[in-house]
Amino acid sequence: MGSMFGEVFRIGTWGESHGTGVGAVIDGCPARIPLSQEDIQRELDRRRPGQSDIVTPRREEDKAEILSGVLGGLTLGTPIAVSVRNKDYRSEAYDGMRHVYRPSHADFCYDAKYGIRAWAGGGRASARETVGRVAAGAVARAVMKALSPATDVLAYVSRVHRIEAEADPAEAVSRETVESSAVRTNDPAAAEKMLAAIREARAAGDSLGGIITCVVRGCPAGLGDPVFDKLEATLAHAMMSIPACRGFEVGSGFAAAGMRGSEHNDAYCIRGGRVHTVTNRSGGIQGGISNGEPIVLRLAFKPTATLMIEQRTVNDRGEETLLKGTGRHDPCVLPRAVPVVEAMAWITLCDHFLRQKTVRCAADTH
Amino acid sequence: MGSMFGEVFRIGTWGESHGTGVGAVIDGCPARIPLSQEDIQRELDRRRPGQSDIVTPRREEDKAEILSGVLGGLTLGTPIAVSVRNKDYRSEAYDGMRHVYRPSHADFCYDAKYGIRAWAGGGRASARETVGRVAAGAVARAVMKALSPATDVLAYVSRVHRIEAEADPAEAVSRETVESSAVRTNDPAAAEKMLAAIREARAAGDSLGGIITCVVRGCPAGLGDPVFDKLEATLAHAMMSIPACRGFEVGSGFAAAGMRGSEHNDAYCIRGGRVHTVTNRSGGIQGGISNGEPIVLRLAFKPTATLMIEQRTVNDRGEETLLKGTGRHDPCVLPRAVPVVEAMAWITLCDHFLRQKTVRCAADTH
């Protein structure tokens, strides 16, 4: 259990870091949605290792193959299976970790849970698992582009360690600016400092945490299923399942804790002939349902656990020992996590969009 | 959809604030678990209105009736239905809001989603909905007390507005201290200041936000289902579905964003004959699986949306108007949210505990 997500638009992913490959199956995709191999490849390329000097040099083409569910450029309504082969894995780099638990990695916990683990490259716990998410997210994006063209999802790195990017998430951020920077931030001045900080950390064998902001613009009002599947609750589920994500906020988030109601409430107004809020401290969601304003999320990521520094740990015989990381890793996971965050947002929105088709189907003429 | 939660231990809740009542059905509870009406009533009494001068004076006995699934003090393994009748509702207080959307409430969004809403008392979006959660949480707690007696969940108010309570969540907090204070905090000095702040806000017709910390002690290692149902992801889903919750952190949370890996990693050690971490920045969860250390969560709650202050808003004919709150409300939701947070933690843990029974069932002797 646990490798499936979504109620109507339901995805499943599979694969270990050093196995034959990774992939996803999407069940519940509507029929007759335009979808090409390229739609998926474009997103995988954004997640791929080796894009710049600040990410892992593992060489993976990450070529997606659509195995089913699409014919002549249209979805069939049947399951869409996507597979990506692993190529450049070097399990020998992990030989020393076969019996030693890497600190703040999943090794110990997988052994505690399963009594067995694919020790090479982190196995199922590797961030390589997110390939399947990104492929499924590309399908969700295609569905939304066909059924709700005004909706767009954009994520970007808003903080690396102590360096914050400046910008109003709901207004001033463009995909072009974000993608033009290796660190995927929206603020060119901050980008340089972030790159320098990441290079410095890598040189020290260390790593850095940070924050990704994700904004959904043009989301129709009415998405989200109270009470347990509130839109922010399923988004939190989606985001907190991304490796290394440690915190989730919507709208005012933790800042709300320090506010009075008279400061926090979003007054309603009429603007352009429809209902809007004057402010957006709700982050586009009220009562668990989208209100049509931009949805704004902030996600905290911890620094990469693999360090090229000697650390204290234990082995699977219960003995204390020391470990120094090997293998190839990102000193800061955030730039490559951006497309993963977007993918999880698209998947969650698409599921809620299709769920809503079953809620409001009675004529309004009673 | 959306009113059910859990995979094996699956709960459903129902009810509107001003309807006949509220309740829960639990499907998937193991057989032969000791469970009494009192186990449920005790938790409902902690959530009940009218406990102190800082909460809503609505008079509800909140008497739980177990309708099925229990015989002679033991669960039967069949669905457990629990019902609580609504008594003291005064829908006339809401007459003025029948066509007016209360700012930062769910009214507008319910209309956008459903084309209809139970306008009195917030309907399904009322915090009264959490009665069902607390009842189901009491059942989950009983299951865990029977099957994993060392596990305990404790939540408390760690911040109200600008006032922070002091304490190490994993060690120094006791249920007695927390429950002895009307504000349900662990720090008697802070409690007085919090009470004063809440009374001041109420007098001003205003409201306050804050933070609840939740700690799970004695959780067995191995709970949580990678990759989408990581323990922190399902806990985030559970907590972010609580009304007014705006942010979720596990372990280091947002602080991780500003750290280096060498500061953040939790070294392993052997203590008392078993594997422990020296620090607990992971908050008891690594790779989505519990590691046996205390699980530490922090949840941000926004200030109550209902204010006794005139606010700008719109009505359902698309006209701008003004609204001043009436009805009876908590000026700060946190004290009564504490048992709700605990309930959602128990429900999530119980579900994962039962799921784990299906994972590690092969003999270890291959």
Added chain:
Amino acid sequence: MGSMFGEVFRIGTWGESHGTGVGAVIDGCPARIPLSQEDIQRELDRRRPGQSDIVTPRREEDKAEILSGVLGGLTLGTPIAVSVRNKDYRSEAYDGMRHVYRPSHADFCYDAKYGIRAWAGGGRASARETVGRVAAGAVARAVMKALSPATDVLAYVSRVHRIEAEADPAEAVSRETVESSAVRTNDPAAAEKMLAAIREARAAGDSLGGIITCVVRGCPAGLGDPVFDKLEATLAHAMMSIPACRGFEVGSGFAAAGMRGSEHNDAYCIRGGRVHTVTNRSGGIQGGISNGEPIVLRLAFKPTATLMIEQRTVNDRGEETLLKGTGRHDPCVLPRAVPVVEAMAWITLCDHFLRQKTVRCAADTH
């Protein structure tokens, strides 16, 4: 687990025969569907004990109370909870069976599964459990009447023991004829013989089996979700879950086993401007999807297990013993099973109808 059914229109039932009551919760009902207490009561009255001299004389008013999810005669889109109190139960009649397993009842198996059972009146395994199905079926029927008014479900007793009713299920059967007979058959001549047979069996302390035919007319083409949730597969799941149901056929059913393809295939033709089949051996379903022709199901029910005749059995200490039934029972379950069969058909169709809203939502203009 096991007390919920459906993917989008999801129902859960609860309750034991001699507990406080029985009921259902429906999650996923669309908003703005006209629904009244009377819609539910009418169907419950058809299932109620004490309707005629051939059914159990247990006196239950079976008064349904809608606890949530409906306002002003319209569904809210939130969970609909329906509750029915048990009144006339006489657990003392079961005292002798507390430790003795009734042959061909669920007693032994419940003990094997749960290690505990509500021994009085069969507990959860009693046919009283079907009250919740009938209530949920009435809601499903209301949804379909609003969204697909041409669709109708009709079930009737087509055989009791050796007596067969004559009629073409898809054409000649009317609800009026069926409901005018205590045995709920469509053939007045057979009805008299069936009644006589049931009375004879009851006088002998014995019971009779039979067959219910269920026909769905006006079902839109396109319902059913290949490959596992084929329409006939989910209908089989629904029907085989009814107590005492032992066999399920769609269309030609077991007769297909003795046919050649050239006899069995349904040729297509154009009639009234749309595609029809010349014959209907497929029973309205091809490839797991409805084709617009009448859906025809046949369900075999075993004779009631409770007999007023001494039978050989064992007790829960593993000793052989003898048992003679007491309590009040139907000598033939079929007349009262008719509304249960219809309820399960409505629930299954409604779920597939809503699922289909998520499949064919892209414009057809690519």
Added chain:
Amino acid sequence: MGSMFGEVFRIGTWGESHGTGVGAVIDGCPARIPLSQEDIQRELDRRRPGQSDIVTPRREEDKAEILSGVLGGLTLGTPIAVSVRNKDYRSEAYDGMRHVYRPSHADFCYDAKYGIRAWAGGGRASARETVGRVAAGAVARAVMKALSPATDVLAYVSRVHRIEAEADPAEAVSRETVESSAVRTNDPAAAEKMLAAIREARAAGDSLGGIITCVVRGCPAGLGDPVFDKLEATLAHAMMSIPACRGFEVGSGFAAAGMRGSEHNDAYCIRGGRVHTVTNRSGGIQGGISNGEPIVLRLAFKPTATLMIEQRTVNDRGEETLLKGTGRHDPCVLPRAVPVVEAMAWITLCDHFLRQKTVRCAADTH
């Protein structure tokens, strides 16, 4: 939706007949179960085309590749993906059917449902889809062999057209006898007649229906989840989802309709120190739960819809036309359906076996 099955042991299949391949993903497989590529290949070889002169000559090696979830011969507890490439498909044979609906096939219904279909070879509706079921069934079988070694599933052809095989399903049938006959029956005398009948039908361009009997021996008592997920209900769901299956019986099945309770009831007795039934008209299931006796199912299959005979039909422009089958097909699907039936039985049993781990986990010492 619809391409997933199971609650805890959850399988999903994907693939079209003339696409790149077919496959399955299994989520919820316990950890540390011995599983090899050969375990899967052996079952696929039993389902493979081209085994004898009475099945389709399509040449498919059906080589299974395990892509994930297994390491060193043991399951990891993570999703197991299995893929089989399509090789010998000849879509040109289907050119004439691109716009013409084959009678009693899924073509028309897929168009009605999805507005699009993979016309070549039946697409997703092809029996080739069952490759994924057989692969997943082999995994379920491996789980049960590890966790419940006494349990065995055996299916065989008990009838072809008018020719019935003789044998007591619960006792006298051996896998060796069944597998030694190309028609997979248990009765060598009947086998010759069945083969002759199938050859005759093929020569006439026609096809034959029949019945498969499936028996589960050594099933532990206690499996099945009342009320909707009764063991026979989920088995019916599983079996009725197999292409061409039109009827399902458990135990006495339709014969129960003609019986009196005094004939039908299974008396309990003590035999070999444990509770048994003297007869087994219940077919091993009472109240939806296994009782430890052999589970006996009978499944009716219709004759293959593809005929080499001209048939009346319509095209997708709503015009009447004639069609004569081409392509390569089995004149009788039953011999190759036997491993599919076994696979669905294993999958259903394994799911219920794991579900039961969560039901009876409290100590029995209250």
